[in-house]
Amino acid sequence: AQKVTQAQTEISVVEKEDVTLDCVYETRDTTYYLFWYKQPPSGELVFLIRRNSFDEQNEISGRYSWNFQKSTSSFNFTITASQVVDSAVYFCARGGFQKLVFGTGTRLLVSP
Amino acid sequence: DTEVTQTPKHLVMGMTNKKSLKCEQHMGHRAMYWYKQKAKKPPELMFVYSYEKLSINESVPSRFSPECPNSSLLNLHLHALQPEDSALYLCASSQEGVSIYFGEGSWLTVV
Numbered sequence: 001a002q003k004v005t006q007a008q009t010e011i012s013v014v015e016k017e018d019v020t021l022d023c024v025y026e027t028r029d030t031t032y033y034l035f036w037y038k039q040p041p042s043g044e045l046v047f048l049i050r051r052n053s054f055d056e057q058n059e060i061s062g063r064y065s066w067n068f069q070k071s072t073s074s075f076n077f078t079i080t081a082s083q084v085v086d087s088a089v090y091f092c093a094r095g096g097f098q099k100l101v102f103g104t105g106t107r108l109l110v111s112p
Numbered sequence: 113d114t115e116v117t118q119t120p121k122h123l124v125m126g127m128t129n130k131k132s133l134k135c136e137q138h139m140g141h142r143a144m145y146w147y148k149q150k151a152k153k154p155p156e157l158m159f160v161y162s163y164e165k166l167s168i169n170e171s172v173p174s175r176f177s178p179e180c181p182n183s184s185l186l187n188l189h190l191h192a193l194q195p196e197d198s199a200l201y202l203c204a205s206s207q208e209g210v211s212i213y214f215g216e217g218s219w220l221t222v223v
Contacts, residue, residue, distance in 0.1 A: 033210050043200050045155065045214035091154055098143060098168065098209045102154035 002026045004094050006103035013082050013110055021077045021106045023092030029053075033095040034068065034075045039105070040088040050095075051075065082110045115139050116215035118203050124221045125193065133188040133218045135203030143167075144186040145204040145212065146178060155202055161186060162209070193222045 005024045013019045025034065036048040049059065051068050059066045063080045079086055087110045092103040116137045125131045135144065143162045147155040160168035161180040175197075177189040186203055198221045204214040 035211075037214075043202075043217035043219065045202060045204075045217075047211065047213055050211050095210060095212070098145075098160050098162065098206070099157065100155075100212060105152075105154055 002028065002094065002101060004092055004101050004103035006090075006092055006106050008106045009104075010107040010109065013108070015083060015110055015112050016081050017110075018078060018080050019082050019108065019110075021079075021090050021092075021108070023075045023077065023103060025073050025075065025092070025094045025103075027073075027094060029096060031096075035093040035095060035100065036066065036075075036077050037091045037093065038088045039091065045091070048077075079108075082108075084110050084112055086110050116203055116205055116213055118201075118215040118218050120218060121216065122219045122221075124223060125190065126223055127193060127195070129193075130189070130191045132190065133201055133203075133220070135186040135188075135215060136184055137203075137205040137213075137215075138184060139205060139207070139213070140183075141205035141207045141213075142183060143206045143209055144180065145206075146176075146186070146188050147202040147204060147214075149200040149202060149217070151199075159188075190220075193220075195222050198222045 032053045034051045038046040065078045067076045089105045089107045091105045093100045119134045146158040149155040158172045159178045164180045179187040200217045202217045204212045206212045
């Protein structure tokens with residue numbers, strides 16, 4: 001199976017610290033998509049970003065940034081100056097058409 | 113706020129009950145999905161409807177019966193469930209089949 005691995009099960013930081021969530025994926029496809037979702041305790045999966053396999057440009061959105069490196073099959077997510085509201089489970093996923101393969105998730109706890 | 117709306121938010125049902133989960137989206141998306149998520153696990157795909165036709169069934173037991181009355185609505189009919197079916201059920205939709213947007217989920221407890 002083509003897996004998505006999030007090796008960090010849980011990360012605890014103090015507010016204002018920077019934190020990076022790792023994601024490593026496997027794929028035999030030449031065209032694919034990578035995603036990050038945030039799941040707060042309420043349950044909703046919030047779409048954060050989509051990257052396609054042809055676009056290795058890093059992306060920044062406010063305090064969030066993403067580092068896509070095809071050579072190492074990694075798509076890491078950094079939160080700068082973390083806040084308590086960032087506490088959630090974050091899922092990395094690889095997608096094709098209509099199917100998402102999720103990683104096991106990383107629980108981020110940000111304390112005041 | 114999510115544009116995929118799920119009801120009810122919480123449901124408790126007995127093993128002999130028949131109930132339904134409902135999902136609605138008004139983004140004009142033509143694909144809709146049901147995912148199941150157990151505690152501390154990632155979501156798992158159950159069904160995909162594309163243009164109101166069932167396109168993917170991930171070998172889900174027949175006690176779960178999906179229905180897509182129109183392009184905006186997706187139901188999941190539940191009958192004779194087991195306690196191990198207790199989970200968060202997530203509905204989602206997509207336009208091009210790639211970017212998938214989820215609702216807030218329905219928390220189901222089977223007693």
